[in-house]
Amino acid sequence: MRNFLGRLKKYSKVSYFSFWFLIIFYLVSFFADILIPYHFDYQFRDKPYHPPSKIHFIDTEGRFHIKPFVYETFVDDPIFRTYKENYSVRYPIKFLVDGPERNVFFIFKTKKYLFGVDAPAGIFLFGTDTYGRDIFSRLLYGSRISLSISIIGVLISFVLGMITGGFAGYFGGITDQVLMRIVEILMVFPSFYLMLSLRAMFPLNLSSIQVYFLIVMILSLIGWAGLARIIRGMVLSIKEEDYVLAARSLGLSHWRILVFHILPNTFSYTITAITISVPGYIIGESALSLLGLGIQEPYPSWGNILSSTVGNIRVISDAPWLLLAGAFIFIILINFNILGDALRNVLDPKNW
Amino acid sequence: MDKILRCEKIRKVFIVKDFLGVNKRTTVALNDISINIEKGLNTGIVGESGSGKTTLARTMLLLIKPDAGSVYYREKEITHLSDNNLRDFRSKVRIIFQNPYKSLNPRLTIERTIKEALPSCDSHKQKVEDILAQVGIPKTYRTKYPHQLSGGERQRIAIARALAGIPECVIADEPTGNLDATTEVHILRLLEKLKEKFNLTYVFISHNLKIVSDICNKIAVMYKGRIVEEGDACDVSKNPLHPYTKALWNPDIAQPIDEKQTKYSEGCAFIDSCTSRKERCFCENPEIIEKEKNHSVACFLYE
Ligand SMILES: Nc1ncnc2c1ncn2[C@@H]1O[C@H](COP(=O)(O)OP(=O)(O)O)[C@@H](O)[C@H]1O
Ligand SMILES: [Mg+2]
Numbered sequence: 001m002r003n004f005l006g007r008l009k010k011y012s013k014v015s016y017f018s019f020w021f022l023i024i025f026y027l028v029s030f031f032a033d034i035l036i037p038y039h040f041d042y043q044f045r046d047k048p049y050h051p052p053s054k055i056h057f058i059d060t061e062g063r064f065h066i067k068p069f070v071y072e073t074f075v076d077d078p079i080f081r082t083y084k085e086n087y088s089v090r091y092p093i094k095f096l097v098d099g100p101e102r103n104v105f106f107i108f109k110t111k112k113y114l115f116g117v118d119a120p121a122g123i124f125l126f127g128t129d130t131y132g133r134d135i136f137s138r139l140l141y142g143s144r145i146s147l148s149i150s151i152i153g154v155l156i157s158f159v160l161g162m163i164t165g166g167f168a169g170y171f172g173g174i175t176d177q178v179l180m181r182i183v184e185i186l187m188v189f190p191s192f193y194l195m196l197s198l199r200a201m202f203p204l205n206l207s208s209i210q211v212y213f214l215i216v217m218i219l220s221l222i223g224w225a226g227l228a229r230i231i232r233g234m235v236l237s238i239k240e241e242d243y244v245l246a247a248r249s250l251g252l253s254h255w256r257i258l259v260f261h262i263l264p265n266t267f268s269y270t271i272t273a274i275t276i277s278v279p280g281y282i283i284g285e286s287a288l289s290l291l292g293l294g295i296q297e298p299y300p301s302w303g304n305i306l307s308s309t310v311g312n313i314r315v316i317s318d319a320p321w322l323l324l325a326g327a328f329i330f331i332i333l334i335n336f337n338i339l340g341d342a343l344r345n346v347l348d349p350k351n352w
Numbered sequence: 353m354d355k356i357l358r359c360e361k362i363r364k365v366f367i368v369k370d371f372l373g374v375n376k377r378t379t380v381a382l383n384d385i386s387i388n389i390e391k392g393l394n395t396g397i398v399g400e401s402g403s404g405k406t407t408l409a410r411t412m413l414l415l416i417k418p419d420a421g422s423v424y425y426r427e428k429e430i431t432h433l434s435d436n437n438l439r440d441f442r443s444k445v446r447i448i449f450q451n452p453y454k455s456l457n458p459r460l461t462i463e464r465t466i467k468e469a470l471p472s473c474d475s476h477k478q479k480v481e482d483i484l485a486q487v488g489i490p491k492t493y494r495t496k497y498p499h500q501l502s503g504g505e506r507q508r509i510a511i512a513r514a515l516a517g518i519p520e521c522v523i524a525d526e527p528t529g530n531l532d533a534t535t536e537v538h539i540l541r542l543l544e545k546l547k548e549k550f551n552l553t554y555v556f557i558s559h560n561l562k563i564v565s566d567i568c569n570k571i572a573v574m575y576k577g578r579i580v581e582e583g584d585a586c587d588v589s590k591n592p593l594h595p596y597t598k599a600l601w602n603p604d605i606a607q608p609i610d611e612k613q614t615k616y617s618e619g620c621a622f623i624d625s626c627t628s629r630k631e632r633c634f635c636e637n638p639e640i641i642e643k644e645k646n647h648s649v650a651c652f653l654y655e
Contacts, residue, residue: 242454245415248435250469250513251442260468264459349458350499 007346015342018335025332026151029143033104036137037116037123041298042100044122044132047073049081049319052127060087067092072121081318091121127321129308135321139328142300147332149216149301150281154274156220157227162263162270164224165231170239170258180232186225194222195284199293208299215294219284223277227270234266241265268347275340279333286329302329354391355427356521356553357412357445361386362421364407364577381407382418383577389521394547394554396564396585398600399574405557406450408574409525412555413447414438443471446514450526452506456498462509463494469516479516486549487512487542504535508542515546523555528563540567561600565589573597576621579640583647593649595626620651628653 009016028035044050055068069092071085097116101109117123125136164183168176186194198218206214238244239262247261282302288294289303290310297304302325309315309322316323345351364382369375381404389395389412397405410416414423414430422431425441433441446469449455456465466480481491487508498506507527514522524543528536540563547554558564564571564585571588573581573596581594592598620626620633632652640650 242449242451243457245410246447246449246455246510246513247457247468248415249413249442249447251435251439252468254435256468260460261457265457267459349497352497352499 003352004346007352008342011342011346011351015338018338018342022332022335022339025143025335026147029140029147032140032144035114036134036140037113037125038134038137039100039102040133040138040141040300042133042137044128044134046075047083047122047124047128047132048130049315050083050122050124050128050132051319052321053122053124054085055093055123056090059090065090065092069093070117070121070123089121091117093117093123126324127319129305129319129322130315135305135324138300138305139302139325142295142302142305142325143328145212145295145299146282146285146302149212149219149285150278153216153219153223153281153284154278156216157223157277158270158274160220160224161227161231162266165228165266166235166258166263168228169232169235170254170262176232180229183225183228186222187229191222191284192287195219195288196291196293198222199288204293208296211295215285215288218288219281222284223281227273230273231263231266231270234269235262238262238265268344268349271347272340272344275336275343278336279329282329282332286325302326355388356391356425357389357555358424358427359385359387359408359412360422360424362408362411362418362423364404364411364416364418380577382411384421385574385577385579386421387412387572387579387582389553389555390570391520391553392551393570394556394568396568396571397555397557397574398559398561398564398571400559400600402576403574404577405559405574406525407577409447409523409555409557412523413442413445415447443517444519445521445523446517446519448507448510448514448522448524448527450529452503452510452530455510456506458498461495461497462489462501465498465509466513466516469513471517483512483516486515486546502535503531504538507531507535507539511539511542511546515550518550519552521553521555523557525557526559527556529558543567561589561597573600578621578650580622580651581647581649582640583644587644587647591647593643593647593654594622594651595628595653596622599625 069090073083076084168179286303290307295301305325361384366379638650642648
C-alpha cells in the first residue's frame with residue numbers, strides 16, 4: 001500500500017491529490033450521520049428556499065467575536081421570497097446541540113447534533129429547499145446513499161465480470177458461448193432504457209431499503225456485461241502467455257492458474273476501468289431518482305435533490321444552491337477520471 | 353536402459369485461418385516424430401528456428417495435445433490424460449522456456465514463483481532460499497519482481513522453478529537463446545553443475561549444434577517438423593550424414609538453391625537447400641533408417 005501511494009505520488013501530484021480527496025470524501029459521507037447539523041427530514045416551515053446562511057464574526061456595532069454567529073432571518077419579500085437578518089439577537093454556533101431524536105448508523109439513538117444554533121434561528125450552510133430542509137444535511141446524507149450505491153455496484157460488477165469473463169475466456173467452448181450470448185443481450189440495449197425497464201419490472205411502492213438494493217442490482221447488472229466481455233478477451237490472450245504455460249507445466253490446478261496467474265494480469269486494466277466507471281453508477285442512481293424511480297422522498301440522494309429543480313427555471317435562478325448536488329457529482333466524476341488515468345500506469349508492474 | 357519419456361509418431365498440425373476464415377494456412381509442426389529420452393542420457397534436439405523444436409518440447413509435456421501419436425511416461429501412456437491427472441508426471445518432468453522475459457509471471461515475486469513449483473507440503477521460506485542458493489541468486493531477491501531482474505537472473509529463476517520439487521528430467525528449450533554470450537556460458541555451466549548434483553536428465557534444445565554436442569550424449573536433428581538424423585552425440589557432430597546436419601556446421605551452404613521457395617508437397621523437406629538432391633528426392637520422402645550403429649538418418653544418399 002505504501003508502495004502504491006509512493007508510485008501514485010511519483011506518477012502525478014494531481015492524481016495523488018484526487019486519491020486522498022476521494023478517500024476523505026467517502027469517509028465524510030460514511031460518517032454523514034454524525035456530521036449533519038439537522039436531521040435530513042427536519043423542516044423549517046417558515047424558511048423555504050433560504051439562501052446559505054451568512055456566518056458573522058463582527059456584529060452591527062463593529063465588535064469582533066471569537067465565536068462565529070448567525071442572525072435569525074425573516075421573510076422580507078413574500079413574493080420573491082427574499083430573507084432579511086434580524087440584527088437584535090446573535091446566535092453563536094455551538095457544538096453538540098440538542099434537537100429531535102434520530103438514529104445514528106441504524107444502531108443507537110441520540111438527540112445530539114454535531115453543531116447548530118439555538119432555535120428559532122437556523123444554520124444552513126448550503127441553504128434550504130422548498131420545504132425548508134437544510135440542503136447541507138441532505139447532501140451529506142444523500143452522498144452516503146449515492147456513493148455507497150456506486151461502490152457496492154462497482155464491486156458487484158467487478159466480481160461478476162471477473163468470474164464470468166474469467167470462466168468464459170479460460171474454459172472456452174460452450175461455457176464461453178452461453179456466457180457471451182447473455183452478455184451480448186445485455187449490451188445491445190441502450191443502458192438507460194435497460195435501466196428503466198428493469199426498474200419497471202418491480203412495483204413502485206417498495207421500502208427505501210428495497211429500492212436501495214434494487215438500484216444496486218440494476219446498476220451492477222448493466223455495468224457487469226461490458227467488463228465481462230473485455231476480461232474475457234484479455235484472458236484469451238493471457239492464457240497463451242508463456243508464464244501461464246509455465247504454471248500449467250508445474251501441474252497447478254485450473255483454479256490456481258486462473259486466479260493467481262491470469263486474472264491478476266488483467267487488474268491494471270480492470271481496476272482502471274472500474275475506477276472510471278464509478279461516476280457512471282452515481283449518475284445512474286441520480287437518473288433513476290431524478291425520474292422518481294429511485295430513492296424516494298423524504299430520503300435524500302443526490303439524484304432526488306437535483307430532481308426538485310427539474311423543469312423549474314425560477315428555482316434555478318433564485319435558489320441555485322439546489323444545484324450543488326450536480327456540482328458534487330461533477331467533482332467526483334473528475335476526480336475518478338484523474339485517478340483512473342493514473343492507475344493505468346501505477347498498477348502496471350512494468351512501471352514498478 | 354531406463355526410459356523416462358517416449359514419443360511415438362507424434363504429429364501436430366497448426367491451422368491458421370486468416371481474418372475472414374477463408375484462407376487457411378497449415379503448418380505441419382511435428383511430422384511423425386518418435387524419440388526416446390533415457391535416464392542419465394542427455395538428449396539434444398537441434399534445428400533451425402521454425403523447425404518445430406518448441407512444439408516438440410511442449411507436446412512432450414502435453415502442454416499441447418498432439419493430433420496423432422502417443423506420449424509415454426515410464427512406459428505408461430499419458431497422451432489423453434487431463435491436466436489434473438498429469439500432475440505427478442509434471443512434477444517429475446519440468447521445462448525451462450526459451451524466453452525468460454515471458455516465462456515468469458510479472459505479478460508474482462520470486463518467492464511466490466518458486467513456492468508455486470514446490471510440493472505444497474514443504475513450501476516454506478527456507479526451502480525457497482535453498483533453491484535460490486543452488487542457482488546462484490542471493491536470497492535478498494526473494495521479494496523482487498521479475499522486471500527488476502536481468503535476463504540471466506530471470507533464467508536462473510526459471511531454472512530454480514524447474515528444479516523445485518526435484519524432477520528427474522528437465523526439458524530446456526533454448527535456455528540461452530535470448531541471452532548474451534557471457535551469460536550463456538554461465539547458464540550452461542550452472543546447468544551442468546545442477547545435472548551432477550540432482551542427477552538430472554536433460555532434453556536440451558538449441559539451434560547451436562556446438563553447444564548441444566558439448567552437453568548431450570544423444571542428438572536428434574530436426575528439420576521442418578521431422579527428425580532427419582539421430583544418434584550418439586559424437587557421431588552426429590563428428591560424422592554428420594544428412595546434408596542438413598552438415599549445413600548446420602557450416603551455415604553458408606544452407607541457403608536455398610532456388611530463388612523462390614518452391615512448395616513440394618511430397619518429397620524431402622530439405623529439397624530447397626540440398627546440394628546433393630536427386631530426382632527421387634522430389635517425389636518421395638525418405639524414412640529414417642539406422643545407417644550405422646546408433647546413428648540413423650533420413651536421406652536417400654545412404655540407402
Ligand atoms: N500456436 C501456433 N499456431 C500456429 N502455428 C504455430 C504455433 N506454434 C508454432 N507454430 C508454427 O510451427 C512451426 C514450428 O514452430 P516452433 O516449434 O516454435 O519452432 P522452433 O522452436 O524450432 O523455432 C513454425 O512454423 C511456427 O510458425
Ligand atoms: Mg523455439
